[in-house]
Structures are given as structure tokens and as C-alpha cells.
Amino acid sequence: MPEAEPAASTVALCRLEEIEDGEGKGFVLGAGSERREIVVVREGERVYGYLNACPHVGTPLDFQPDRFMNADGSYLLCHTHGALFEIETGYCIAGPCAGRSLTPVALELGSDRIVRLPA
Incomplete structure (x- = not known):
């Protein structure tokens, strides 16, 4: 019987107030071949996450750190x-x-943190 894959875990990214309303913040998750850059955008009490890669040619959206808008x-x-x-x-x-479209990243706003959900 094949061995079960380890369950993916959530990753706490930051507190909501660490992202200014109407702005985005970049994060790097994983390492090596599992490394992914994501952007989290805040609109009031809502957050949206995407891979930080333009679907045109795959370049990061920001030219300077956290300049996404x-x-x-x-x-x-x-x-x-x-x-x-x-x-x-x-x-x-x-x-x-x-x-x-940008590739979405599943996020959840917990009691005090923005959390990336397992893929």
C-alpha cells in the first residue's frame, strides 16, 4: 500500500494591520523547487491572494518590494x-x-492573522 502524503499545513503570513488598506504585500513561501512568491492585497477587512507572476511572461508584478498597485x-x-x-x-x-487571470492563492482571515490555506 502506498504511503500517504503528509498533510499540508496552513501558514500564518501576517496580521491584517500589517498591510495598509488598499495595498499589497509580498511573501515568499517554501524553498527550492517548492518556492513560491505570492501577493496579498487588502481591501478593508477582506484579503485576496495570488501568485506573484504575471500570466503574460511570468515576471513578478512588483518592480520594487510591495509595490503592486x-x-x-x-x-x-x-x-x-x-x-x-x-x-x-x-x-x-x-x-x-x-x-x-492571476493564479489565486487560498487565504483565510483568522482571529488575528492572515493565513494561507493548504493547496
């Missing part, structure tokens, strides 16, 4: 080619990958 904070922005993504869905509304 367009000028007025209404969209996630890929600073490489200017693609704009809806915060709530990750859907690209403008740019070279229009019609495609």
Missing part, C-alpha cells in the same frame, strides 16, 4: 508591461494578457 490603488499592476488586474478576481482587464 496602480496609482489610484484600484487595480493590481504588472510593472513590467502595464497589465491591470481586478483585485477581487485577478482578472486582467488591460495589457498584453487581457482576458487571462
